[in-house]
Structure formats: C-alpha cells, structure tokens
Amino acid sequence: MMTQKVTDWVDERLGIAKGGRSSLNKIFPDHWSFMLGEIALYSFIVLLFTGTFLTLFFVPSSHLITYHGPYKPLDGQKVSEAFASTLRLSFSVRAGLVMRQMHHWAANVFIAAIVVHVCRIFFTGSFRKPRELNWIIGTLLLILAIVNGFIGYSLPDDLISGTGIRIAFSIVESVPLVGSYLAFFLFGGNFPGNSIIPRFYTIHVLLVPALIVALLAAHLGIMYHQKHTQYPGPKRTNRNVVGTVLWPGYALEAGGFFFITAGVLAALGGLVQINPIWLYGPYIPYKVSYAVQPDWYMGWLDGALRLMPSWEIVAFGHMIPNVFFPAVLLPGITFTALALWPFIERKITKDDRVHNICERPRDNSWRTSLGVGILAFYVVLFFASSTDVLANTFQTSLNFVLWFFRIALIVLPPASAYVTYLITKETQKNTAAGQRKVAMIISRDETGNYSTVDAEPAEDDIHPAQSPVPVPEEAAYLHHNGLVVGSEEQELVTVGDSNGSFTRSLESELPPQRSGGSGVFRVPRSLPGSQGGFFGGGPRRRGRGQRHGDQK
Amino acid sequence: MSLFQSFPRAIRSGGAALAVTVLVGVLGFVIFYPSQAPTASVPVAQPSTGPSSITFSQHATAPAITYHNPSKTLVPEGRTLFVENCASCHGVNAAGSSRAPNLQGLGAATIDFWVYTGRMPLADPTVQAIEGHPRFTRQQTLAIAAYVVSRAPGGPAIPDVNLGVASLSEGQSLFSTNCAACHTITGVGDALANNVYAPSLYGVGSTQIAEAMRTGPGNMPRFGPGTLSNFQVASIAKYVLYLQKPQDPGGLSLGHVGPVTEGFVGILLGLGGLMLFGFWIGGRAAR
Known part of the structure; x- marks a missing residue:
C-alpha cells in the first residue's frame, strides 16, 4: 500500500513510529468539564x-x-x-x-x-x-x-x-x-x-x-x-x-x-x-x-x-x-x-502527595467555600461595572444601585461561602447525590404488596451502569506496543461487553519490542487482521466505547 | 444495528458536528450577507432633499428652523385649559407658586415641550417628570402655550425644523460633543445620579428635540442661539432622528447599550452553548 510505503520511508529516516504510535494511543479521560480548556x-x-x-x-x-x-x-x-x-x-x-x-x-x-x-x-x-x-x-x-x-x-x-x-x-x-x-x-x-x-x-x-x-x-x-x-x-x-x-x-x-x-x-x-x-x-x-x-x-x-x-x-x-x-x-x-x-x-x-485524581468540590468543603466566596467578590465587582445600565433598565436610582453593590461586595462573599460550606457538608453525607439515577420497575403482586427492581439499561444508553471489563495483562502489553489484538469479529463481540472504559496502567509500561534497529514495530504473523507501521496498528475504527475486552 | 450506529461514537460526533457547523455557517452567511451591501440607504427624514453630504453654504439659503408663536385666537381656549389643569400649581397667571415655577417669559417652546411630551401635568412632583402619552391634543397644547405667552412675552417660540437643509454628519459631530455625555452616543439614555436620568431619545420628533435644546428642560442644559446656531440644532435633530432607525448591519443589535449586553450574550449564549455541546461530547464521569 502506498500509505504504508510512505510511512515506512519516513519512519526509517526519522523513527517516528514509536513515538507516533504511543502518541496515538494516548488516553484522554472523558468529561464535559474537561472540554472547557478546549x-x-x-x-x-x-x-x-x-x-x-x-x-x-x-x-x-x-x-x-x-x-x-x-x-x-x-x-x-x-x-x-x-x-x-x-x-x-x-x-x-x-x-x-x-x-x-x-x-x-x-x-x-x-x-x-x-x-x-x-x-x-x-x-x-x-x-x-x-x-x-x-x-x-x-x-x-x-x-x-x-x-x-x-x-x-x-x-x-x-x-x-x-x-x-x-x-x-x-x-x-x-x-x-x-x-x-x-x-x-x-x-x-x-x-x-x-x-x-x-x-x-x-x-x-x-x-x-x-x-x-x-x-x-x-x-x-x-x-x-x-x-x-x-x-x-x-x-x-x-x-x-x-x-x-x-x-x-x-x-x-x-x-x-x-x-x-x-x-x-x-x-x-x-x-x-x-x-x-x-x-x-x-x-x-x-x-x-x-x-x-x-x-x-x-x-x-x-x-x-x-x-x-x-x-x-x-x-x-x-x-x-x-x-x-x-x-x-x-x-x-x-x-x-x-x-x-x-x-x-x-x-x-502540608499535602505533598501527587494527585492525578480530581477532587470533587463537595469533598473539600473549605476550598470550595473559599473559592465560592472569592468568586462572589469578583462577580459583584463584575456586575457593578454596569451600575448605570442596571439603574436605567430597572428605573431606579443610580446611587441606590451603587450602594447596593458596595454592601453586596462586603456581605455576599462570606454569605455565599457559608452557604456553600453548608451545602458541601450536606452533600457529603448523601453519597448518592449527583449520581445517575437507575430506572426502577415497580410491580404489585396479588396480595397488594409493592416491590421494585432495577430496570435494564436502555439499548442506546451510552452510560450503562456496569463496571468496566479489565484488560488482560497480555492484551494491554500488546496494545501498548502498537499491536492490534483481536480480529474484526472479536471486536464486534467486545463492543457490547465494555462500558466505554479501558484501563491502562502506567506501571505496566514495558520495554518496547523492536524488530531490527529501525524502530518499526512489526506485528507477529500469528495475530490475524493486524498491520504494522505507523497507521496500521492500534485499534482501528474504534471510538469510545470499544476497547479490548475479553480475549478468547 | 444500522450502519450509522455501527460507526464509533467519536466519528458520529465528528460527523454530526461538521453537519451542524456547515448548517450554522450557511445560515449565518445568508442572514448576514444582505447587510454587506454598501448601498443601503441612510434614512433621511425628507428624502426629496437629495444627498445628505450637504455643504455648509446651504443653511444660508434656507432657514434651518423657523420659530412661530401659536395664534392669539387660541388664548381663550388656552386660558380655560390652563385654569383647569395647570393653575392649581402654577397659578392662574402662570406666575408660579410654592409648588411650581413661574412660567412667565419661558416662551411657547417650553410649554409645548413639557405638555406635548406628556410630562405635564405632573403626576409626582418629587421625581423627574416622565415622558408619556400627551394629555392634550396638538391644538390644546398650542392653546395653553398661547395663553402663557399672552401673560408675558419672551422666550423661544415653537421651532419648526427644516431637516432638508440640516447636515447629518454635522449633527453626528455635535451630538457626540454635546449630547452623548448624558444621553449616550446611541441615544438610548441612561441613569445619571440619584433618581435623575437622561431619557431615551427614541420616539421623539424634531420639534421636541429642538425645543429641548433651546429651552433646557429639567437638568438638561439650555443650548441658546449663542451656543448652537439654528443650523446646528437642526443637524442634531436630524442625527437624533437617524439614531432612531440607524444603518445597523451585523445582525441582531443588542439594544445599543454597549458591551454589557454583549458580555451577557458572549458568556451565556457563546460559552454556555459551547458548554452544552461539550456536555454532549464529553458526557459525565462513569460511576
């Protein structure tokens, strides 16, 4: 294939396959709040x-x-x-x-x-x-x-x-x-x-x-x-x-x-x-x-x-x-x-540990409350920029609006911080707060008693409440080294099994398997449906929701 | 499982995003495009007068403003109206009282402005008079003015602005120098101090604009003949009328109040909308 030849040519001179492959396999966590910087x-x-x-x-x-x-x-x-x-x-x-x-x-x-x-x-x-x-x-x-x-x-x-x-x-x-x-x-x-x-x-x-x-x-x-x-x-x-x-x-x-x-x-x-x-x-x-x-x-x-x-x-x-x-x-x-x-x-x-897991705001009451209080200060200042427009819009006195903001600037930050503190403390007690609600089926038997069972997730539900399928050690190793695992048939099978999560341990970054000195990864012939090189490897035509699951 | 569903979600998202983008782009272009035309005409109050780039010599040929006092034949009617509606505060001879100022010598323009903009009779003397629907017809208003003028002569008469000889550009320049500091550069008006405000200039006619400048109602300074010539007053009036329906390309105008509304749209619609898209793509954390 032409693409293969071009990438091989480039790779034999620049050795981009290794870095390129691991870059393409880089995992990014999904969350709407991570899109803000984007x-x-x-x-x-x-x-x-x-x-x-x-x-x-x-x-x-x-x-x-x-x-x-x-x-x-x-x-x-x-x-x-x-x-x-x-x-x-x-x-x-x-x-x-x-x-x-x-x-x-x-x-x-x-x-x-x-x-x-x-x-x-x-x-x-x-x-x-x-x-x-x-x-x-x-x-x-x-x-x-x-x-x-x-x-x-x-x-x-x-x-x-x-x-x-x-x-x-x-x-x-x-x-x-x-x-x-x-x-x-x-x-x-x-x-x-x-x-x-x-x-x-x-x-x-x-x-x-x-x-x-x-x-x-x-x-x-x-x-x-x-x-x-x-x-x-x-x-x-x-x-x-x-x-x-x-x-x-x-x-x-x-x-x-x-x-x-x-x-x-x-x-x-x-x-x-x-x-x-x-x-x-x-x-x-x-x-x-x-x-x-x-x-x-x-x-x-x-x-x-x-x-x-x-x-x-x-x-x-x-x-x-x-x-x-x-x-x-x-x-x-x-x-x-x-x-x-x-x-x-x-x-x-005095916390000197490494933190790669985000803290949920409610779990850190004092920081969240302090942050909300400080934010309230700047929000008041921000709104105070439009004193004249607000006074004109609401047909009230400009001086009243000005003094309203002056007082709000002092009162609102501690008040909002305190309210935030109470909310965080309250939500900490309720472990299910903010969690996805599971649909329930309510049924009534002949004696008139009610009972509830969890409903099956809908077919198009993209967040099924299932735990992820762990990646076998072998699969993770092969995947990390740019080797595709599993055939097309197996991929289709694994789609439904996983819930969109693929775990890759940073600890398991094993030394890459080189073939010759070129830095090009060659795929063992024993694995069907796989290609080597820069574009060939990796999980093809797979977006979120399809990671390697069980290997037969 | 349909073919579309068999594609990974990421590709579906990307494809859908492309479709939305193209749609939005086309829509935006189509709606925006007409406003690009540089031939859009400037609204001119009297289109028969030709281009608005009027040279200064023209105001010498035709008077920009003619002043006239209402006919003396209206005085009896005006007297009746005045006694019924005004005299309780201003006194029968319009000489004022402890509740209201002396009107003698203020001229017909003053009376016409206050009455015909609906500010008088006043509902609440403790706050700034609010413009509204006039309580009297045009002729009744002129009659009241005629009566007050008959008590004591003097003061500006009622101006009749000849917008045809006025200059829009001169008006813009004078407006930004003399009026924008209170009424704002777009004429929307604004709050000034404790319960004092500069009213919006939208919805007023050329006569009222000229009357306000010549008489200085309320807190507004008076711009007499020594400050602004008739041509200048007429030009400002022409520009104020233009501001009521300006050449305004670029889509939905946000009230012409400047960056305040723009900020809200940018944050709520711009960032807020994008955050909704981000929620659609990124989703929530698995539990």
Whole structure:
C-alpha cells in the first residue's frame, strides 16, 4: 500500500513510529468539564484566523484623514486612519464585518472559557502537585488574554474604546513614584499622542499572541506529559488514566468540537451585532459618551473603580491616587494570589502527595467555600461595572444601585461561602447525590404488596451502569506496543461487553519490542487482521466505547 | 444495528458536528450577507432633499428652523385649559407658586415641550417628570402655550425644523460633543445620579428635540442661539432622528447599550452553548 510505503520511508529516516504510535494511543479521560480548556483553545485558533484576515485591511495609525465612505453620518469628518479602516472593514470589505464580529465574539468566548476553565481546575484541586507549573502558566495565559482583549478592543479608535484608553492612561499614571514616567513611556508622551495605536497594534498582533502561543504549547505539552487528571470512578486510580484513546477516538471528538466552536462563533459573528463602532464615531479626546463599559472581562476592574469610595490616602507626605487601589493594587493582588495559590494551599494542608485524581468540590468543603466566596467578590465587582445600565433598565436610582453593590461586595462573599460550606457538608453525607439515577420497575403482586427492581439499561444508553471489563495483562502489553489484538469479529463481540472504559496502567509500561534497529514495530504473523507501521496498528475504527475486552 | 450506529461514537460526533457547523455557517452567511451591501440607504427624514453630504453654504439659503408663536385666537381656549389643569400649581397667571415655577417669559417652546411630551401635568412632583402619552391634543397644547405667552412675552417660540437643509454628519459631530455625555452616543439614555436620568431619545420628533435644546428642560442644559446656531440644532435633530432607525448591519443589535449586553450574550449564549455541546461530547464521569 502506498500509505504504508510512505510511512515506512519516513519512519526509517526519522523513527517516528514509536513515538507516533504511543502518541496515538494516548488516553484522554472523558468529561464535559474537561472540554472547557478546549473551548478556549479553539476560540484562540478562530482568533488567529479571523485576526489574520483583519490585519489585511486594518491600518494602525492615528493619522487624521477626512472620511468619505459609505457611512454617510460620518461623511466629511476628521477621523484616524485606524477608525476609517475599521469602517471600511465593516462596510466595504466583503465578509469584513462578519470577520470583525467573529473576532470580537471569539475574544469574549475565549476569555470566558479560560475563566470557567480556571474555576474547574480550582474547585477540583487539579492544580495540586505535580501540576503547579501548569497552573502558573495558565494564570499567565489568563492575564495575557485579558490584556490582549483590552488592547484589541481599543484598536478601532472609536469613542467608547478611546475613553477606555484614557482610563488606562490614568491608571498607569496612578502608580506611586513611577506612574507618570511609566505612562509617558508606554504612550510615547502625553495622552493621547500618535503612538499608542501603532504600539497597541504591534503588541496585539505580534507580541502577546507569540507569548500566548508559546505558553499554550508549554501548557499543552506539560498536560500531555503529566497526563490529564480524571474524576474518581470505577477502575480509576491515581496511577492510571481511563478514557478515550487519542486516535481514532479523542482526536475526532476534539476535531469535531473545534468545528462546533468555530460554528457557534461564526453564528454569533453573523447573527448578533457586536461593537457597532459606526454608531460610536471616532475618538476625540474632548468627546465622551455615557454608559461606557469595557468588554466583560475588564468589568470587574471597571466595577472596582466605580465602587471605590473617593478617599484620598496620603502616605509619606504624598497623596496616593485613589485609582491606584482598585485598578492597580486589586489586580496585582488578584493575579499574584491566583498564581501562587497551589503553594498557598500546600502551606496550609502540608499535602505533598501527587494527585492525578480530581477532587470533587463537595469533598473539600473549605476550598470550595473559599473559592465560592472569592468568586462572589469578583462577580459583584463584575456586575457593578454596569451600575448605570442596571439603574436605567430597572428605573431606579443610580446611587441606590451603587450602594447596593458596595454592601453586596462586603456581605455576599462570606454569605455565599457559608452557604456553600453548608451545602458541601450536606452533600457529603448523601453519597448518592449527583449520581445517575437507575430506572426502577415497580410491580404489585396479588396480595397488594409493592416491590421494585432495577430496570435494564436502555439499548442506546451510552452510560450503562456496569463496571468496566479489565484488560488482560497480555492484551494491554500488546496494545501498548502498537499491536492490534483481536480480529474484526472479536471486536464486534467486545463492543457490547465494555462500558466505554479501558484501563491502562502506567506501571505496566514495558520495554518496547523492536524488530531490527529501525524502530518499526512489526506485528507477529500469528495475530490475524493486524498491520504494522505507523497507521496500521492500534485499534482501528474504534471510538469510545470499544476497547479490548475479553480475549478468547 | 444500522450502519450509522455501527460507526464509533467519536466519528458520529465528528460527523454530526461538521453537519451542524456547515448548517450554522450557511445560515449565518445568508442572514448576514444582505447587510454587506454598501448601498443601503441612510434614512433621511425628507428624502426629496437629495444627498445628505450637504455643504455648509446651504443653511444660508434656507432657514434651518423657523420659530412661530401659536395664534392669539387660541388664548381663550388656552386660558380655560390652563385654569383647569395647570393653575392649581402654577397659578392662574402662570406666575408660579410654592409648588411650581413661574412660567412667565419661558416662551411657547417650553410649554409645548413639557405638555406635548406628556410630562405635564405632573403626576409626582418629587421625581423627574416622565415622558408619556400627551394629555392634550396638538391644538390644546398650542392653546395653553398661547395663553402663557399672552401673560408675558419672551422666550423661544415653537421651532419648526427644516431637516432638508440640516447636515447629518454635522449633527453626528455635535451630538457626540454635546449630547452623548448624558444621553449616550446611541441615544438610548441612561441613569445619571440619584433618581435623575437622561431619557431615551427614541420616539421623539424634531420639534421636541429642538425645543429641548433651546429651552433646557429639567437638568438638561439650555443650548441658546449663542451656543448652537439654528443650523446646528437642526443637524442634531436630524442625527437624533437617524439614531432612531440607524444603518445597523451585523445582525441582531443588542439594544445599543454597549458591551454589557454583549458580555451577557458572549458568556451565556457563546460559552454556555459551547458548554452544552461539550456536555454532549464529553458526557459525565462513569460511576
């Protein structure tokens, strides 16, 4: 076969069969919450594709030109080239607007997925040894994503985002001692200047994406190397991974999920308007619009700015600008504490063991309660970002909304932590909580007595409540070495027997069986229906739910 | 067992995902595509006046706003209406009382604005007057204005805006400078301070817009002739009317309130929808 020849040719020179085979056989555990990071990853890929398209038309320049384009309400006005090119993207470039909107929606979903992913990792204790490094990398990715989101949002140079840059300038200025130097260094002079748009552009399309790609590679590489965590369950131990094999199972699921993510983002980009900059108009420093919010991921910082009382704090004879506390100190503490959390928790628990099994949130009351409390703090800040819109929507006083959030910021975190603590304690007692309910058949005999028996699982039930069929030692060994076991007939037989789990012990990683010095695995002729080489081996045409079961 | 079911679940998921993606993509493209057309016309209040890129010289040829006081013949009717509906607070001679301000010299435009937007008669004097259905017909409103003007002359008369000579672009620029700081750049309005708000500009006519600028109702500043010319006022009115039905491509607009609604859609619909798909693919942990 041609494929066979090509792969053999490549393998004899690069020796990829061994690594390739074991990579394709890599097991990934299945759980919906493990897909959150994937949403972020795929959104990021969509961001790269759509962003590349946008760079073809966007002009990163503050140079003022007279706008003469299809959007008549701005005809004849002086606008920056950045703004004019964004208008051109939106009105004149074919598919330009849908690309811009997809890019913006993808950014919103990207960061949302990261945040929920972080919550999943936190509440299941997946950051514990040996995954502290990946937690720190993840924190850096979150920071970079937020920073790049804000910068990208600012690039069109419209009235709303320009106000955001103005606020950012003041925030940088508020840093004691070095603030004004820092702000002038970043903006190339006083606000607004002509440098910030081109500088933001370079940061947005080159610097930060490169950092994100590098850290993402490390993030995934470490995850791959350390193997994914899994939830406790039958046959799952701290030293194995139960789940779906990479090829042809998990890779197809992941590929399908990428298309779903791209599809949802394309649907949002095509169907739901985001950031109609033509209605906002160009940014001119003396103009301002009310109801200016940043994109959602900056909301908690905006909310903190809104809720901060107008205190003037004087230290060492110098007034520390009020803005410094909510906009510099708060994110500083937030991200430092977030990055160091595995070590903080280690200090408290003195737990130095390796954890490959996720902890169910209810099983760790104090961490879950603390996490919910802290989360409540940021959720209140997030909602406080929309004080004016909420007051207007619910036709109530702005001051009332402001004070509501100020009080909620203090009351809600401990209250929600306490309620969470009670819930976790309660659910710990009930071991069946959250478990899959088994259908029951209720029958009544002649004497009038009722009795119940468990119903048979439905034919299409993908999670039959059965325990997995253990893999015989021999089969596991052969499978691991890229040797297919069993014939097609046997595969069909084993489908119904297993419940979708395949155990592979990390301890049983035996030395590979080499044939000659080429590194190519040759399949013993005694095993029928098998092929050697890169693509030939392994469980063919098997997704989840078909693992080797009984051998005859 | 059908052929489809005989495929591994992963391939089925992938195939179904592809199908959904293609469907969504096609749907999105089809719905989105028409809005791409750059020929979409800008709504102009008086289409007969030609292109909206109007040069500044044109406002010299035709007056952008003509002001006129209501006919004096309406004064008797206005007096009756005023005594019945207004005098209990503003006094019979519209000179004000401890409950309500003096209306003398405020001009017909002030009376017309407050009455014709339904703000007067006031239901609750302790909160900001709320716009609503007018309690009086157009002629009754003019009659009340005529009566108040007959008590004391002065103040702006009722403006009649000639949108044809106004400039949409000039209006956009002036609106973003003078109005957006309270009414927001899209004109949806917003809460300002303790029970004070800038009302939405949707659903008001050019006369009311000009009256509001010329008289400064409530907390709104007054933009007199020394601040904004008639041409500028007419241009702002033209842009406000445009904002009520703007050129708005890109799909479903989320209320024009900015990133707040966008954030909710992104998190709930975007991430939430994807999490449902993830649940479909990933499933729950085996027990």
